Amino acid sequence: MRRTLLLDLDGTLVDTVPDLTAALNRLMASRGLPAFAVEQVTRMVGDGVPVLIQRAFAARARPPDDQAVADFLADYDSHVAVASRLYPAVTDTLSAMVHTGWRLAVCTNKPERAARMLLQAMGLLPLLQAVGGGDSFTVRKPDPRHLLETLALAGGEPRRALMLGDHHNDVASARGAGIGCIFALWGYGAPEQAAGALAVAHTMPEAAAAAERLLPA
Numbered sequence: 001m002r003r004t005l006l007l008d009l010d011g012t013l014v015d016t017v018p019d020l021t022a023a024l025n026r027l028m029a030s031r032g033l034p035a036f037a038v039e040q041v042t043r044m045v046g047d048g049v050p051v052l053i054q055r056a057f058a059a060r061a062r063p064p065d066d067q068a069v070a071d072f073l074a075d076y077d078s079h080v081a082v083a084s085r086l087y088p089a090v091t092d093t094l095s096a097m098v099h100t101g102w103r104l105a106v107c108t109n110k111p112e113r114a115a116r117m118l119l120q121a122m123g124l125l126p127l128l129q130a131v132g133g134g135d136s137f138t139v140r141k142p143d144p145r146h147l148l149e150t151l152a153l154a155g156g157e158p159r160r161a162l163m164l165g166d167h168h169n170d171v172a173s174a175r176g177a178g179i180g181c182i183f184a185l186w187g188y189g190a191p192e193q194a195a196g197a198l199a200v201a202h203t204m205p206e207a208a209a210a211a212e213r214l215l216p217a
Contacts, residue, residue, distance in 0.1 A: 002160070003101065003103065003156075003217070004102065004154055005103070005161070005162050006164070007107065009108035013106070013124065014087065014090075017188070019082050019084045022079060022083065027075065028056065033062065044056060044059075045188060049069060084121075103129045105132065105156070106150075107146060108132070108134065109141055116133075130150055142168075144173045162198075166188055168189060171183065171195070171197050175196055185202050199214060
C-alpha cells in the first residue's frame, strides 16, 4: 500500500487570510459593520466558513443574518486567489513526494468548491488524489471521520497515512483516526496547538523529511 499524506489547506499549503479578510470585510461593510484586521481574522479561521461568520458577527455584537454565509461564499469564490499565496517550497516539495510514490490528498474545513478553485489556481490540484472539503461529508475536522473519508477517496489506509496541518483540529482529528500528525509551525496555529503531534516542522521540506522518518517506504 502506497503512503498517503493528508494535507490541511489554509495555513498549511496556502496563506489564504488576505483574501478571507477582504471577503469578510466586504460582508461587514454590506451590513454597516466595522472591518477586521488580518491579525484578527487569522485568529478566527480554521473551523469552516459558518463558524468564521459566527465569530465575526459575535465580535460585532450582532447575530449573523440568514444570508450572511451564502453572501460571503459567493464573494469569496470570485476572489479566492487574489492575494493568497503558496508557502515557500510547497509545490516543489509535494511534486518530489509524488515522484517518490506518496499519494496526496487535501482535507480542509474550507468548502470543497472554494478549495478546488484555490488549489487549481495555485497549480496543486493535479498533484492530489482527493479533496475532502468542509461540506464534502456530513462531518468536518476535528471529527476523525473527515480524515478517514478523505483518505478512502484517495485510496489510502490509516496505517500508511500521515496528516500535516497547522491547527489543533488537524492534530485532534488525526489522533482520533489513528493517523500520525505533523504540525506545520509556519501556519496560523499557535505552537501550543501542536500538542499531541508526532513531529513539528518549520518549513515544508522539514515536514516532508519528518514524513519520511515517520513512515518509511
